Amino acid sequence: MNWLEERLPGIGKVVKDVKEHPVPSHTLNVFYCLGGLTLVAFIVQVVTGVFLAMYYKPTPEAAFASVQMITNEVRFGSMMRSIHHWAANFMVIFCFLHMMRVYYTGSFKKPREMNWVAGSFLFILTIVMAFTGYILPYEQLSYWGAVIGVETAGALPVVGEMTKIMMQGGITVSEEMLSRFYVLHVLVLPAITIAFLVAHFIMIRVQGISDPM
Numbered sequence: 288m289n290w291l292e293e294r295l296p297g298i299g300k301v302v303k304d305v306k307e308h309p310v311p312s313h314t315l316n317v318f319y320c321l322g323g324l325t326l327v328a329f330i331v332q333v334v335t336g337v338f339l340a341m342y343y344k345p346t347p348e349a350a351f352a353s354v355q356m357i358t359n360e361v362r363f364g365s366m367m368r369s370i371h372h373w374a375a376n377f378m379v380i381f382c383f384l385h386m387m388r389v390y391y392t393g394s395f396k397k398p399r400e401m402n403w404v405a406g407s408f409l410f411i412l413t414i415v416m417a418f419t420g421y422i423l424p425y426e427q428l429s430y431w432g433a434v435i436g437v438e439t440a441g442a443l444p445v446v447g448e449m450t451k452i453m454m455q456g457g458i459t460v461s462e463e464m465l466s467r468f469y470v471l472h473v474l475v476l477p478a479i480t481i482a483f484l485v486a487h488f489i490m491i492r493v494q495g496i497s498d499p500m
């Protein structure tokens with residue numbers, strides 16, 4: 288620690304603060320663990336997702352075959368895919384339950400309104416990550432799921448048509464659609480999620496956890 292302190296003055300204070308921060312007794316129950324569980328599910332997604340990305344091929348011709356190869360031929364492939372699938376489901380469920388906890392304990396009220404808004408973005412990002420992931424195996428369910436998603440976005444007022452064309456990669460569904468969903472799923476959405484998570488945790492730390500009702 289002394290070695291680090293000499294090179295990064297102030298680091299000792301940060302570590303001490305993190306180590307000695309007291310946890311209020313009213314948060315020692317499962318309802319206050321739901322945010323942490325959502326975070327664990329997200330970390331599992333990142334780790335297993337990196338593994339899957341090494342084998343997945345984001346083209347309409349090769350996508351389904353590459354997923355079959357991961358499931359049947361790659362060592363631990365089936366296990367990694369299943370963990371990715373279930374952690375995705377749990378992330379959505381935990382995130383929703385966490386949001387309900389925050390709502391029912393009134394923790395969205397002053398001074399935490401901005402964190403509620405950041406959380407709402409995290410919820411939308413979680414749903415969109417789940418949706419874009421659902422498309423990637425490019426089987427019948429995935430394809431028609433994508434079409435429903437694209438049509439739903441197309442029904443938005445004013446920006447609908449433009450959003451639809453951007454998602455499809457043309458005025459009708461094109462080859463580009465899958466690679467767009469892929470880039471969103473593995474790069475854009477996780478990066479934005481991490482940025483929002485950092486803001487979420489800084490606000491929790493600065494404001495402290497809410498008092499009991």
Ligand code: HEM
Pocket residue numbers: 318319320321322323325326329382385386388389392394395399402403404405406407409410413484487491495496497
């Ligand atoms: C990826 C999604 C999310 C993660 C990983 C996450 C993580 C966390 C964690 C670890 C806490 C500490 C307390 C606890 O665990 O209950 C927390 C608190 C909080 N979260 Fe989230 N959260 C997420 C989504 C949301 C959503 C969807 C909302 C609401 C729309 C939200 C609003 C809040 C608020 C207001 C607090 C402060 C609660 C208090 O002081 O009692 N979060 N979050």
